[in-house]
Amino acid sequence: MAKVKTKKISDLHFDDQNINKGSEFGNSLLLKSIGETGLGRSVVTDKNNVLIAGNKTAEAAAQLGIE
Numbered sequence: 001m002a003k004v005k006t007k008k009i010s011d012l013h014f015d016d017q018n019i020n021k022g023s024e025f026g027n028s029l030l031l032k033s034i035g036e037t038g039l040g041r042s043v044v045t046d047k048n049n050v051l052i053a054g055n056k057t058a059e060a061a062a063q064l065g066i067e
Contacts (some may be wrong), residue, residue: 004042005058009062012043022056030060039066 039061043054051058 007045007049008067009058010067011049011059013048014046014055014059015051018051020056027056027060030056031063034060034064034066061064 003055027029034057041054041057043058046052
């Protein structure tokens, strides 16, 4: 089983080839959700700290000042 590690968002690298380009509406919903309820999920990175899952979640959390 993989180890769970805690990192700061600033330590992560966003995947430039992420297929999910997002939308203004989707981003606003994500910001609202995280702002009201906090983060309820983790993100997944590879061994080089490149985000595999959770690119938009990490972006929204950073915009809200979450490290």
